Amino acid sequence: xRALLLCVGxxxxxxxxxxxxxxxxxxxxxxxxxxxMSGDDFSALLPTVNAYFAQVGxxxxxxxxxxxxxxxxxxxxYGSEAADELRRKIPATGGxxxxxxxxxxxxxxxxxxxxxxxxxRQCSANTIAHELGHACGLDDIYIQKTFTNAANVEVTVxxxxxxxxxxxxxxxxxxxxxxxxxxxxxxxxxxxxxxGTECDLTAGDVYGVGMSVATNEVTGVVSYPYExxxxxxxxxxxGNRSPQSQ
Numbered sequence: 121x122r123a124l125l126l127c128v129g130x131x132x133x134x135x136x137x138x139x140x141x142x143x144x145x146x147x148x149x150x151x152x153x154x155x156x157m158s159g160d161d162f163s164a165l166l167p168t169v170n171a172y173f174a175q176v177g178x179x180x181x182x183x184x185x186x187x188x189x190x191x192x193x194x195x196x197x198y199g200s201e202a203a204d205e206l207r208r209k210i211p212a213t214g215g216x217x218x219x220x221x222x223x224x225x226x227x228x229x230x231x232x233x234x235x236x237x238x239x240x241r242q243c244s245a246n247t248i249a250h251e252l253g254h255a256c257g258l259d260d261i262y263i264q265k266t267f268t269n270a271a272n273v274e275v276t277v278x279x280x281x282x283x284x285x286x287x288x289x290x291x292x293x294x295x296x297x298x299x300x301x302x303x304x305x306x307x308x309x310x311x312x313x314x315x316g317t318e319c320d321l322t323a324g325d326v327y328g329v330g331m332s333v334a335t336n337e338v339t340g341v342v343s344y345p346y347e348x349x350x351x352x353x354x355x356x357x358x359g360n361r362s363p364q365s366q
Contacts, residue, residue: 146188157220235366262328263279279328281301294322331344
């Protein structure tokens with residue numbers, strides 16, 4: 121019902137449906153054998169992905185697939201130089217570049233950057249959809265985060281209290297009265313924790329824990345603290361309906 125209400129709302133705003141192409145690159149052994157997955161394996165995930173994005177009148181389709189022969193890239197360390205090298209190996213395609221590897225270690229099983237999305241073969245459709253949300257310009261939203269601030273002090277920020285119109289002004293009324301803001305956040309596609317099966321996309325931004333950028337005025341060091349704020353997860357406000365990897 122929530123998805124239907126948002127779809128109707130977006131249609132009333134005059135937003136046309138959009139289909140975005142995915143160009144898939146599947147890592148295999150250096151001799152060309154043993155690809156980590158097949159194009160059919162990936163295509164089997166798309167109906168679930170597209171069911172989530174139907175909330176905003178959008179879908180994705182597999183436009184092309186190729187293999188990349190490399191033993192080195194079968195396992196990728198999250199956020200590593202090798203990951204950047206892999207994503208930059210393929211020039212811009214006019215669509216979303218996605219790289220299927222055997223395993224991602226040292227972090228999440230998928231991650232998105234300007235040059236494309238790397239994901240492990242174990243990824244669920246939920247995780248793929250979440251990373252495509254990043255490709256469309258949306259941020260992560262959290263319930264709680266602990267981090268070390270610029271003064272080298274450990275800080276924890278967390279969401280408390282009920283949802284309200286001020287905490288989700290463009291989507292107020294989509295959720296049951298009295299729901300906790302933390303419970304609402306857990307329903308969102310861009311929730312940065314372990315997702316359930318609802319994976320809502322909102323029209324507007326939502327109050328929660330989000331990442332910020334801070335620069336130390338003395339040292340010039342850039343850090344990425346977390347804070348309570350209106351997090352940019354609203355597709356109507358932030359969503360790029362023609363995402364392209366560089």
